[in-house]
Amino acid sequence: MKASPIRIPTVSNDTDWDFCFHLSQQTRNPAQYTDDLFTICQCRETEGDTKVQKEGMADDCMSLPKQKLAQAQKKFGQLIEEKMNTKANKELIRCFILSRIIFGKEHWRCAQALANLAYGYLTLRGLPSQAKKHAESARSTLLTWKGNKTSDKERQEILGALVILYYTLGTAWLLQNHGKQAYIHLKKAEKSMMELKEINNGSIGENQVSEKDLTIALGRASLAIHRMNLALAYFEKAIGSVIIAKGHGTSELIGLYEEIAQIEQLRKNHEQAIQYLQQAYSICVSSFSEISPQTAEASALLAKAYAMSGESQHRDAVEIYFIRSINAYQILGSEDYESLTTIEEFCTWLIQNGENQEAYRLLMSTLNSGTYGGCGEKVAETFYNMGSICFAKGELRKAIGLLRKCLMVQILVYGSEHIKSKETKSLLTLLQRASSSRRKREAIVGKKKSA
Template identity: 80%
Template sequence: MQANPIRIPSVSNDTDWDFCFHLSQQTRNPAQCTDDLFAACQYRETEEDTAVQKEDMTADCMSFPKHKLAQSQKKYDQLIKEKMNIKANKELIRCFILSRIIFGKEHWKCAQALANLAYGYLTLRGLPSQAKKHAESARGTLLTWKRNITPDKEKKEILGALVMLYYTLGIAWLLQNRYPFFPRWIWGHLRTVAVSVFGISLDCPTGKWAYIHLQKADRNMKELKELSNGGIGGSQVSEKDLTIALGRASLAMHRMNLALAYFEKAIGNVIIAKGHGTSDLISLYEEVAQIEQLRKNHEQAIQYLQQAYSICVSSFSEISPQTAEASALLAKAYAMSGESQHRDAVEIYYIRSISAYQILGSDNNESLTTIEDFCTWLLQNGENHEAYRLLMCTLNSGIYGDCGEKVAETFYNMGSICFARGELRKAIRLLRKCLMVQILVYGTEHVKSKETKSLLTLLQRASSSRWKREAAARRKRSVCRDRVE
């Protein structure tokens, strides 16, 4: 993901905020703040009077940013409840600037505010690069204070900040692209050659670094629990979130058994906390099913997806986006098993999913992907007529629009079906429509347009040869009849 530049937002017509922002740019600590204020005011009292007034002004100067910090923290909590993520992230920026004014940039509270900002960039904005940068900036300060600090209350807050910081770093590593300095197709080729020719793996250590950071978060959480008699205080990162993240990092390292253990632990914790029917289990069952599919345990994957589907039906009803998605995943799991006894189940769950999407009026990628997956399965099982009918109904429904990539793909698939059935003229007509759409969407020089044009040329030649053979055969039969007569 490309990192956007980090900007401090300006708030128009907010004189209090302008004052704080101006103060943060000019000062690094409270003492320096008061010195600048006195220089601006140019008091001419005696040294004794100046010292007394300086202490009073210091208290007044710091009370204002502290008041603004409390306001920003309260406003952030309210914005989170209202799911106004961008505005909430801006409040985290304010909290960091105000903390730096009040405590100085080397204080743990300033580092805690920076860790909060990093977590906000990750969870509220989905910007892992910014999150990683801020978390790394805060790490050194928090670790230094953790080693030197003694009060338990402050140590709990520092441990909570470290849990959030390392969790942010771990997830940021998972989300960032692999080896961004290589184009994806080049990197894929290099990795294939390295494995097949030299027997080595060039997998980027993304999963490894993510796992290392998440383990550090886990260690700090255990330390926090010991200090808090089993609780984790007001930590924004839950044990469930951390366990799931460790499972995903393990999966990124291709350690299937370890990933499965983490997800099973997360499932157990959720069941203990909320019971067997909670909707929180749906995504966990689906992810565990994917791991089981990678391990070729298709029957176990089907069982997990059956549980997810049952919870969706009981929690959201049969006609809901969640149930439609769970039904499609279950159909794909049955199809991946390759067992002949599961053919009816594949068709049933695909039809349920497509019907639910149609009733809901969905025209999103999930519904279109489900239709395409079902058609692919039908073609693989020789049910060309049914696949063609489904594609035609989808095309006539207008959910693809008048002209687009999906329309071209549908025409191509329909043409392929007609070709497989020996209907050359119909196939040529559909592929011509496909080519027209592809030229409008991609242009004449695109690889897809060229491939379709080449296929169309071959089919036209085959059709011409076939027509000539049929005409010759008809003439031959006619001559034979004349001779007999």
């Protein structure tokens, strides 16, 4: 079972962050911010004011950003519940600006707000580069404050922020395909979480990063550095914790079973992988019904797992689960990349098992149904597969016609200089030469017979 590639969105700039970071780049202390707030609050100082009076006015004016901070934190929670991720992230930016005004840029609470913002960029916006930048900015301040004399309550909050910070860094590195760096930072998050539990009676409190989140991330990082047994142990731990918390039938287990099955396949334990995927499929059916995108995907994964085992007794199961997946997608009217990929994977398996005619029929019916829509690359692959089938059957002329259509679509989708277009063009040239040679031989044989 091949893992799907992770798309990492990036942005060249972030106007919201650029605006707020313009303030953060200025080297000013809280007292200077307070002076600015005097103007905002329309607090005017006369020559007769004493220092005590000024401090009193400062306290009054500082109440404004504190109120705004509380409002922003509350609004953030509401936006998260409403799944308005971009707006929620903007509130985190607001929280950071206000924390900097209230506490100063060297205070751990300002670094805590910046760590939360980094986590927001990762989980709400899907921007690992920005998340990494802000997490790294917060790290030195949090580590410095960790060594200072602080109350138990403050130490708990600092450790909680360190968990968020290192989890964000680790996951961002993982999304950018740097497994070693990801693992190092996630282990630091694990260490901080253990310290937090020690001073908090075995609890991590209301930390945004749960033990399950961290365990899964460590499993993925272990897999990225090819430590299969360690990755397996982390996923087994995550599955166990979910079962204890929510039972054997919770839909949270679906993704975990699918990921641990991939690990077992890499370890060549195909039967164990099939068992995990059977569990995922059963939960999908009970949670979402047999005709659902989730069940269609689980059925396709199960079909591929049976196929990867290479066991002859699993041939019927491969066909059954592929057909279930394709039927579910078709009933749903799905035209997405996954459904088309499933059809092609089934056809590839059919060809490998000598069922060329059935594969050709399925590909042709898919083309005629108009299922492909705007998926030009999938149309090209279908023409290529159909051409390959015809070539295997010795139908050169038909194969050439299909490969021409494939090349035409590839040039439209990728351009004439793309490697796929070039490879198809080379194959097409070889087939045309073979066809020409065959016609010449047939012409010579025909002349001899007529003579």
